[in-house]
Amino acid sequence: xxxxxxxxxxxxxxxxxxxxxxxxxxxxxxxxxxxxxxxxxxxxxxxxxxxxxxxxxxxxxxxxxxxxxxxxxxxxxxxxxxxxxxxxxxxxxxxxxxxxxxxxxxxxxxxxxxxxxxxxxxxxxxxxxxxxxxxxxxxxxxxxxxxxxxxxxxxxxxxxxxxxxxxxxxxxxxxxxxxxxxxxxxxxxxxxxxxxxxxxxxxxxxxxxxxxxxxxxxxxxxxxxxxxxxxxxxxxxxxxxxxxxxxxxxxxxxxxxxxxxxxxxxxxxxxxxxxxxxxxxxxxxxxxxxxxxx
Numbered sequence: 001x002x003x004x005x006x007x008x009x010x011x012x013x014x015x016x017x018x019x020x021x022x023x024x025x026x027x028x029x030x031x032x033x034x035x036x037x038x039x040x041x042x043x044x045x046x047x048x049x050x051x052x053x054x055x056x057x058x059x060x061x062x063x064x065x066x067x068x069x070x071x072x073x074x075x076x077x078x079x080x081x082x083x084x085x086x087x088x089x090x091x092x093x094x095x096x097x098x099x100x101x102x103x104x105x106x107x108x109x110x111x112x113x114x115x116x117x118x119x120x121x122x123x124x125x126x127x128x129x130x131x132x133x134x135x136x137x138x139x140x141x142x143x144x145x146x147x148x149x150x151x152x153x154x155x156x157x158x159x160x161x162x163x164x165x166x167x168x169x170x171x172x173x174x175x176x177x178x179x180x181x182x183x184x185x186x187x188x189x190x191x192x193x194x195x196x197x198x199x200x201x202x203x204x205x206x207x208x209x210x211x212x213x214x215x216x217x218x219x220x221x222x223x224x225x226x227x228x229x230x231x232x233x234x235x236x237x238x239x240x241x242x243x244x245x246x247x248x249x250x251x252x253x254x255x256x257x258x259x260x261x262x263x264x265x266x267x268x269x270x271x272x273x274x275x276x277x278x279x280x281x282x283x284x285x286x287x288x289x290x291x292x293x294x
Contacts, residue, residue, distance in 0.1 A: 147208020
């Protein structure tokens with residue numbers, strides 16, 4: 001009986017150890033939360049009218065509301081559309097901003113979401129730095145201009161413009177708040193509309209060419225014009241793969257557990273697709289903080 005009791009104690013001890021170890025392991029392997037917030041770049045909002053000025057008291061109040069909502073997510077790393085090679089400059093500017101020695105009105109590009117949201121929120125959360133994770137390669141929408149089925153791409157582009165431009169105009173005229181504009185362009189339907197235009201529809205375009213006046217910053221000497229639309233997609237996709245790599249390596253190095261990634265809205269769909277295939281990460285919708293359920 002004594003041995004049987006001893007075995008029972010050892011058995012329960014082993015069960016407790018195994019379940020305890022499993023729980024601890026599960027806690028250590030909880031996926032990193034990542035929230036993508038897409039923008040129609042704020043430094044491109046101005047149209048020469050006072051209503052469109054990001055530094056106006058009204059739009060500053062709307063941005064303050066946005067930052068207060070994002071603060072509830074409590075990110076421990078804020079990532080912005082700046083290349084890692086510019087990190088030293090970003091760190092220097094953020095130190096000055098945190099200390100009150102830098103006003104964004106005095107900064108070239110100070111209207112950008114990098115500063116209006118990234119810097120402002122980082123200061124609210126007392127972060128030591130803001131992380132640059134961009135990889136810059138310019139590609140314009142007008143680059144894809146010729147080829148069989150080009151009208152299908154143009155129809156998609158027209159649909160996006162007809163949807164997005166009235167929203168932007170409403171913000172510029174102050175009939176739509178900047179806060180509500182950010183909410184609108186981060187809705188799944190809008191993300192999908194943009195994503196299809198740049199990463200799906202162009203594949204229909206074949207046997208064509210790029211516009212000589214279209215903007216690009218990559219080597220097009222080995223272009224396969226038989227698959228001109230696929231080549232167009234590859235320009236966008238290649239850039240975002242490198243941005244994705246920058247996000248992963250920055251998180252790995254700094255051990256962040258809650259990431260806020262602030263990018264142009266056209267990046268969000270493809271980055272979300274990449275992250276969804278990575279079990280180490282969990283996507284958090286910005287709408288859960290910008291439009292919390294009542």
